[in-house]
Amino acid sequence: MTQPPGLNLRGAVDLTALARPQSVPAAAPGDGGAGPAGGPLGSGVVVDVDEAGFEAVVQQSLTVPVVIDLWAEWCGPCKQLSPVLERLAEEYGGRWLLAKVDVDANPRIAQAFQAQSIPMVVALLKGQPVPLFTGAVPEQQARQVIDELLKVAAQNGVTGTVAVGDADAEQEPQPAEEPPLPPLHAAAAEAFERGDYEAAAASFEQALAESPADAEAKAGLAQARLFARVASVPQAVAAGLAETAASDPGNVDAGLAVADRDLFGGHVEDAFARLVELVRRTAGDERAAVRTRLLELFEVVGVDDPRVARARAALASALF
Structure with missing residues (x-):
């Protein structure tokens, strides 16, 4: 500082x-x-x-x-x-x-x-x-x-x-104690605190394997994967990917990386719009990969968020 x-x-x-x-x-x-x-x-x-x-x-x-x-x-x-x-x-x-x-x-x-x-x-x-x-x-x-x-x-x-x-x-009255986290959720939280996002993701994956309806584990897994991806890309490389995405809007690798950083930085609608546009520009396996990433980012933001609802509508239009 x-x-x-x-x-x-x-x-x-x-x-x-x-x-x-x-x-x-x-x-x-x-x-x-x-x-x-x-x-x-x-x-x-x-x-x-x-x-x-x-x-x-x-x-x-x-x-x-x-x-x-x-x-x-x-x-x-x-x-x-x-x-x-x-x-x-x-x-x-x-x-x-x-x-x-x-x-x-x-x-x-x-x-x-x-x-x-x-x-x-x-x-x-x-x-x-x-x-x-x-x-x-x-x-x-x-x-x-x-x-x-x-x-x-x-x-x-x-x-x-x-x-x-x-x-x-x-x-001030003391708030009631929150119930302890399930063991795998607690392990994931500890991994987040020490910056080990891969370990956090592994804990959430195991939680989902044991309970596929665990919504918190699903959202936590999406967050852990996002953090891991962003942390794995050096700043200089990220800058180059941003330039590539700007000059070549159909570049899937660059578009996915920039969307991750947009969402990580709080630019939710920018991230969603970028991926919806990539869906429009791609086909086959590339389109499937972009759609999967977009759905994962929906989990990070929260499926009840109004921006997610708008992006889902835009995605449906792009697909069909």
Whole structure:
């Protein structure tokens, strides 16, 4: 992570409008969200933030580093990254605050940070944004970035902490414990955390062999395969494939690789449109391979997502 001198990023991202009080109602007490605009964020090291509570985040960043996780419910990589960030926030014991922002519900915040794809993670120090990373990264890489952020924060006098402890537990009811994951799902989750996507896929494949109707295993397998494919292609090679796909729209290998990266980066509709067009341009085994990949990406996004429904209709038109 690079640090511009004195964190002089004003002008790169305009946060001033969001830092003013809004007329949007504040989050209800106990829902984990931010308080009223200009008010306290509440207790805990992980909070959900909306546009009404954004000023409180800016104020908090004067004394405590704030890490902002820009995510959405439909984003598969977000679902892998967010639990990693939440676990790290707990582990660091209040040395930084994790503020989670649903970009679909809060588009002005996403626009302010010029978010082109998600997950996107940025920090606020003394009210100024510091880019951290885009896309799902392994836990070790996220930890290294946050350690560097804390060094930068200390250099700029931002060394406060978020209040944690028994007092917080007394103020907020504790959620009921979630049932443990099935063994193969748990093994896949652990493999995801250490970046071993092939092992994660193998665990989900075994789960499906034992229970073919396991929808979560099917979606998890699609995600694991996507992550493995993206991780296996170096950035320089990916750039070359993007150029090939642009100059030769019928190139199946390039089109599949670029669609993977589009989806991984949150550009869902771009990925779907690219593959539907490839279906139109191909025939035989190539068309079958493209269709199979598109159906797999539907699983990553979620079969109930409206963009999947639209893409299914487009696929049917392309096929028939």
